Amino acid sequence: MKIDVDWDLCDGNGVCAIEAPGVFEMDDDDELHVLKEDIEEEERPQVDAAIRVCPKRALSLHP
Amino acid sequence: MKVAPIAVVGASLAGLTAVQALTESPAVTAVTVFGDEPHPPYDRPPLSKEVLRGVWDVGRCALKPVEDPRVTWRTGVTVTGLDQDGPRLRLAGGTAESFPGGVLIATGATPRTIAGADLDGVHVLRSLDDALGLNADLDRLPGRVVVAGGGFIGAEVAAACVERGLNVTVLEAQDAPFERVLGAEVGEAVMAEHRARGVQIRTAAAVAALHGPGRVESVELADGSHLPADVVVLGLGVTPCVEWLTGSGLTIDNGVVCDASLAAAPRIVAAGDVARWPNHRFGEFRRVEHWDNAIRQGRHAALRLLAEHGYAEKQDFTTVPWVWSDQYANKLQVVGSTVDFAEVVVAHGTTAEQRFVALYRRGEHLVAAVGFNNARLVTRYRRLLARPVRWNDALAYAASGAGPASTRPGDH
Ligand SMILES: Cc1cc2nc3c(=O)[nH]c(=O)nc-3n(C[C@H](O)[C@H](O)[C@H](O)COP(=O)(O)OP(=O)(O)OC[C@H]3O[C@@H](n4cnc5c(N)ncnc54)[C@H](O)[C@@H]3O)c2cc1C
Ligand code: SF4
Numbered sequence: 001m002k003i004d005v006d007w008d009l010c011d012g013n014g015v016c017a018i019e020a021p022g023v024f025e026m027d028d029d030d031e032l033h034v035l036k037e038d039i040e041e042e043e044r045p046q047v048d049a050a051i052r053v054c055p056k057r058a059l060s061l062h063p
Numbered sequence: 064m065k066v067a068p069i070a071v072v073g074a075s076l077a078g079l080t081a082v083q084a085l086t087e088s089p090a091v092t093a094v095t096v097f098g099d100e101p102h103p104p105y106d107r108p109p110l111s112k113e114v115l116r117g118v119w120d121v122g123r124c125a126l127k128p129v130e131d132p133r134v135t136w137r138t139g140v141t142v143t144g145l146d147q148d149g150p151r152l153r154l155a156g157g158t159a160e161s162f163p164g165g166v167l168i169a170t171g172a173t174p175r176t177i178a179g180a181d182l183d184g185v186h187v188l189r190s191l192d193d194a195l196g197l198n199a200d201l202d203r204l205p206g207r208v209v210v211a212g213g214g215f216i217g218a219e220v221a222a223a224c225v226e227r228g229l230n231v232t233v234l235e236a237q238d239a240p241f242e243r244v245l246g247a248e249v250g251e252a253v254m255a256e257h258r259a260r261g262v263q264i265r266t267a268a269a270v271a272a273l274h275g276p277g278r279v280e281s282v283e284l285a286d287g288s289h290l291p292a293d294v295v296v297l298g299l300g301v302t303p304c305v306e307w308l309t310g311s312g313l314t315i316d317n318g319v320v321c322d323a324s325l326a327a328a329p330r331i332v333a334a335g336d337v338a339r340w341p342n343h344r345f346g347e348f349r350r351v352e353h354w355d356n357a358i359r360q361g362r363h364a365a366l367r368l369l370a371e372h373g374y375a376e377k378q379d380f381t382t383v384p385w386v387w388s389d390q391y392a393n394k395l396q397v398v399g400s401t402v403d404f405a406e407v408v409v410a411h412g413t414t415a416e417q418r419f420v421a422l423y424r425r426g427e428h429l430v431a432a433v434g435f436n437n438a439r440l441v442t443r444y445r446r447l448l449a450r451p452v453r454w455n456d457a458l459a460y461a462a463s464g465a466g467p468a469s470t471r472p473g474d475h
Contacts, residue, residue: 013387013396014442015355021446026439030394052080053358055108055387057127 001039001061003047005032009058016050016059023047066090066372070152070162072142073169073304074098076106076354077335079126080361081167086131090374094134095162097152099141102191103128108354110194111216112389115223117198121191142170145311147328165330165368168308168319169361172301172336172352177211179273185295188216197296201227205293208232209282211270213240215388215395217298218257222390225260232290233262234282236269245397246407249421249433252414256391270299301352303337318350323379325364332367334360344381344449345400345430353386383448396438398445399423399431410461411440420444422457429457 003023012032017024023043025033039047039061051059069085071078074096085091098104105124113119144153145168149161174187184205186197201208201224208224210217213235224231237243241250254264269285273295281289303318313327314320318339321327325340333340335357341348359382369375388395404423412419412435420440423431429452432444447460 011389011394012438013394014438015385017442018445026442028439030436030438052362053355055354 001044001063002037003034003039004060004062005034006056006058006060009056010054011056013055015053015055019050019053020046024050064372065092066369066374067164068093068095068162069164069167069368070094070150070160071096071167071169072145072152073171073335073337074100074104074136074138075169075171075335075357076104076126077169077171077337077357077361077364078167079104079129080358081169081334081365082129082134084362084365085369086129086134088369088374090369090372091133092164095160096134096136097140097142097154098136098138100190100192101139103136103138105191107189110191111188111219111223114194115188115198115201115220116226121194124191141307143307145308145313145331147312147331150330163330165332165371167364167368168327168331168333168337169335169357169364170304170307170337171357172303172350174297174301175299176297177270177272177299179275179279180297182273182275183278184275184293185273185279185297187297188220189301197294200294201229204229206230207292208294208296209234209290209292210296210298211282212236212298212300213254213264214244214298214300215386217296218254218390219388220296220298221257221262225257225262226391231262232292233257233264234268234270234284234290235264235266236285238267240264240266244401245433246401246404246421246423248409248414249407249435252417252419252435253390253393253395255414255417256393260391301336303339303350305337323381324370324377325360325367325380330368330371332364334364338364340380342381343379344383344451347400347402349402351382351384353384355385356382383445385445393417394434394436394438396434396441397431398434398441399429399448400425401431401433404430408458408461410458412437420461422461424454427454428452429454 012030014026104126141155150166208231210233239247240254272283319333321340336352339350363380366375370377406424418436421433434441
């Protein structure tokens with residue numbers, strides 16, 4: 001599965017980086033970086049949690 | 064054995080998240096969701112931000128629905144009572160229905176009001192209908208908007224009014240804006256842009272009543288003085304929606320009193336703004352009125368209910384509270400709990416440059432971090448706060464160069 005960020009919605013609050021630090025990271029300018037787009041099965045619980053708690057509903061997973 | 068029908072009372076953020084979690088279990092047979100608002104679930108934070116600033120149509124606030132044949136949405140239906148025996152719900156109109164699988168309470172909170180709040184031109188901002196009403200009134204370009212209460216909602220409303228070119232006064236009962244929750248220095252820093260853009264901020268100005276012949280004309284302060292107003296927005300905080308639980312036998316004390324796992328009674332759980340529970344991480348027993356908490360508790364309470372049927376594990380709910388507020392282009396974030404803090408230190412950046420992180424001490428521990436235009440460091444502190452952090456370690460951590468690294472103090 002691939003993670004997709006809707007950059008029009010994301011406001012860089014970094015909540016996803018707390019839930020899935022291996023996948024999302026904030027830089028010094030408070031911009032979100034996706035460290036890896038392809039999500040392994042083991043990372044799914046963390047990434048699912050990030051999708052749930054993103055206040056801007058900016059995250060989604062695609063095959 | 065499958066799970067008997069379950070009811071969720073309150074069709075908003077906590078309720079919807081609970082429904083999502085319930086439907087993930089194949090053991091769940093039926094979920095009925097009652098909501099007294101006519102609308103399907105929608106998101107409240109944009110109401111005081113994008114919607115009020117006029118950049119979003121209210122339709123964009125709709126939350127993604129749960130499409131599952133086991134779920135029945137009964138919007139526009141008020142639940143008037145709960146009998147633990149059953150458990151049974153009493154509905155407006157006099158009927159009653161049993162939900163042997165259990166009841167999840169997610170009725171949220173409702174704005175506080177004062178005498179005269181029913182006058183035309185006086186608004187609260189909680190629901191989509193409130194936002195539409197306020198928008199319509201602001202579209203008439205009132206000469207004087209008064210925001211009573213300088214909390215997050217009040218500050219966001221003031222910012223939206225400024226962006227609409229309106230003249231705004233914020234009345235704050237404390238001696239400095241956000242004094243109790245953020246401390247005077249940080250509170251002033253948060254309001255600096257408001258002042259710069261012409262918002263009048265009056266502190267030590269508690270609102271006593273509103274007056275007018277039909278439409279509001281003036282605001283009476285606690286000291287007896289009056290202030291003219293064409294539109295008044297009340298941002299005086301909220302109280303939990305628990306009246307319908309009178310006589311239910313549940314313990315109601317500033318919210319539905321729950322145990323650490325969010326259970327209020329056998330087969331009855333609560334989540335979101337209405338739930339008061341002991342958060343063992345901070346040694347606190349209170350409600351948390353934030354979006355992130357409603358999402359997490361909605362899910363947790365759903366799993367807690369399933370645990371009673373043997374389909375999940377019973378666990379305590381602990382959290383590091385997190386809330387954000389957007390005013391103009393500024394992003395405020397609070398992680399942890401500033402309740403009864405004893406000391407504040409601006410540990411990164413400065414309030415003058417409008418980009419900083421302040422740390423909050425209670426006893427010997429770091430209990431909260433407040434970031435202003437600094438999301439990156441806030442995420443680090445939120446991770447750090449997952450476990451108790453001694454204050455001296457936190458200060459050393461902050462001083463160690465480029466802010467906290469991803470490791471924790473004490474890890475080495
Ligand atoms: C304008 C605004 C802006 C906000 N901005 C932020 C923000 O920036 N960041 C943040 O963290 N939080 C913010 N919040 C707070 C956040 O929206 C709430 O914490 C969240 O909505 C709580 O969700 P809930 O489901 O517990 O309760 P609610 O959203 O209050 O939902 C409870 C629902 O239950 C219904 N109900 C009540 N009683 C009954 C009954 N007897 N029968 C049937 N239905 C009933 C209510 O009508 C309501 O629809 C904001 C809130 C508002 C109003
Ligand atoms: S949680 Fe959502 S809005 Fe926040 S940084 Fe991540 S993707 Fe962006």
